[in-house]
Amino acid sequence: MKLNSKIHHLIEVKQFKDRELLEEIFSLAREMEVADKGGEYGKLALSQTSRRKILATLFYEPSTRTRLSFESAMLRLGGEVISTEDAPSFSSVTKGESLVDTIRVTSSYADVIVLRHYEEGSSKIAAEVSPVPIINAGDGTGQHPTQALLDMYTIQKELGRTDNLEVGLVGDLLYGRTVHSLAYLLAQQKGIKLYFVSPGEIKMPRDVIHYLEEQKVAFEEITDLKGIASRVDLLYVTRIQKERFRNIKDYNRMKRVYVINNEILSLMKKEARIMHPLPRVDEIAVEVDKDPRAAYFRQAANGLYVRMALLKMILG
């Protein structure tokens, strides 16, 4: 198994179209979890022969959760971390340095760079010049591939399969980057039926819809959550992003249209699951947290093991 050759830069979710690769990542993530919980440091460690590898986080916009998750993953693998929480105040950047130059210099200091940037396509540009692997940790409204992978991993782990699923994607489907990637990865599986549940103003974008049509994936765009609650194996809920609305009235109207609460829960199948990329605000009531079907905190924890697996594959 030549892991090294499979992933170098990790830029977009399309790299994971290959089902075998996806399964390999999931299998490695499970190994990581078992070794981590069992304290089997030897199995976790990246390599025992060379010096400790160094991961640099280069974040042009804050995402503390993602940063801490990558840092914790790297440390658990026996690696080390150097961090920038706020790269725009990176002194070089304020002085006018280009992303490309910043990447070239940072790549001298680190063995892998985790890049978060506000502009779509930044990771691709970075990867073109970087001698060390670039991991895209979100670029603007573009890709956030490790989130998509941990979502799929959670589905596999919670439901025991990634095929033959009815999935409701709920909330902000227009701006929610995670639902686009998830729809893309689910489209590669067999027997999938998707329900897109959102107010009309923040529907799934047309390019995703066209892609699903091309791929002949079954889907419906609907507005009534209750109508599908009893059918789905999974509700994937997203936050209505306040920062996206110019008019606060529009936000206030939409933010409470779909709230997962005990009433919705009572309609759902026993073995169904609720996921959410977090942070959640009001779209899932706190009363839901204690139900075993509430998988969102386990989903966050899975992010750690998926990132450990990816780092291990990338760093060899």
Add this chain to the structure above:
Amino acid sequence: MKLNSKIHHLIEVKQFKDRELLEEIFSLAREMEVADKGGEYGKLALSQTSRRKILATLFYEPSTRTRLSFESAMLRLGGEVISTEDAPSFSSVTKGESLVDTIRVTSSYADVIVLRHYEEGSSKIAAEVSPVPIINAGDGTGQHPTQALLDMYTIQKELGRTDNLEVGLVGDLLYGRTVHSLAYLLAQQKGIKLYFVSPGEIKMPRDVIHYLEEQKVAFEEITDLKGIASRVDLLYVTRIQKERFRNIKDYNRMKRVYVINNEILSLMKKEARIMHPLPRVDEIAVEVDKDPRAAYFRQAANGLYVRMALLKMILG
């Protein structure tokens, strides 16, 4: 000695009412100092069988000194650290995530969380949901238990005892969180006489006074520092906190009422000590620093060893 069972969450100073526990912490802190200075890494290390443990600092208000002290303690124990210097800009928090959700997620990434928060009671709330130990590193005007422990440890180390002491607490006794905790812990000792030396506007709060009365601890509220300088074994000085005063005139009037300088020093006993939680501004003159009775920088250094001891007890 089952350390593990003695402390899990470290939330408030009341947890250290048990004198035996206090002595156990102090003894472990001394061991840590000896091993650290002697470079005996094996004795420091948290555990040699499992992976390196990870500490997360989650600071909702800055306290660089406390953060660095905890981080240094954890690293000396062979552990690792993930950090948030400024949690309110934690992207999830700005998006409306609750403390409870943030704790749930962070606890997936770390083996122990050091929480600093601006609201009293936050650590208690965090401890209720966290599967990993929470250490309170200060919550608003509430508790800062590790500071109280390092203060007591310094008293024991500098004066050779924590009983039979006359102690002057000087400065801002109303807002100074550290003096409340210290008064509480001193009240558990024998033969204590306390002098509360402050301007009338920033006197010791009534709940502390009532507690001392109940516990039958001898104390006096006075305004004249010179009158007690020759009697006390310890002067514990605190900064008048500019940020507490709406009227800058009040601050300017009070800030220089009590200044420890060579004149005060000349009145004090040879074996007495001066302590201060730091930072100091003008309330201790720089000329005092070189006197062997000036214990405040040694006190700051003790914080490291007390925190190493606490982490070792908590993480087992």
Add this chain to the structure above:
Amino acid sequence: MKLNSKIHHLIEVKQFKDRELLEEIFSLAREMEVADKGGEYGKLALSQTSRRKILATLFYEPSTRTRLSFESAMLRLGGEVISTEDAPSFSSVTKGESLVDTIRVTSSYADVIVLRHYEEGSSKIAAEVSPVPIINAGDGTGQHPTQALLDMYTIQKELGRTDNLEVGLVGDLLYGRTVHSLAYLLAQQKGIKLYFVSPGEIKMPRDVIHYLEEQKVAFEEITDLKGIASRVDLLYVTRIQKERFRNIKDYNRMKRVYVINNEILSLMKKEARIMHPLPRVDEIAVEVDKDPRAAYFRQAANGLYVRMALLKMILG
């Protein structure tokens, strides 16, 4: 070879007047690079007998590049790092704590302190009170000795010598701290001819000029870059610092006076080199990057190995 006794605090470039010491640092930096690239962890490690040493970065102004370079160097040596990215918001500092007190406290937590400060002379003041080594990572318009050392190391590595060189220093010679230090170190070598190429308003300061006259170093102050491009072994280019100009018109007029592009490159010797302390803005055209004479990204990478060598000498 008693490395320990040679450097304790690293404050100013004058400490490296001794050519033998300079060569020792360069030789150790080469060793570090070979061991790091070969993964020979044992050769890198600071010490295998004691606990991991801790480096504290204390930055009163941002310099992410310098911070990450030091942190990466320390981690590669098997050490650990505690960091303050923004010390002015260091809670103690905002409360009025002096630099001297901050240093005293931080020195309890770390084995070496890397200090960046906006005031000239800060590192010297810090070194006077610190029980642990202070490394000056830039103090105001004053010194930045590790940058000067990595510049000299790069010259040695790229050109094979530090003697018998014709060097053009180009751009902002008035405010550019690096060119002052480089001129000083080059003045200690044999057979040096310097060309100072700058607009009249931002010429080399008079104290540097007087020093070179005293040392009988050959130099010329000129305004025409093309006239020397074919003669020099090295062009050391600096950014015109926008932040130094009150009048944006002055900045706009000067910023494009000297631009290294393919035209300049075509005039230069085959074995010549172009260096730049980075970040660069427009003063070196991107088209130059792919030419083997463009040494500036290798120069940045050298910073890592020079800092590893210095930390190893300082920490023993």
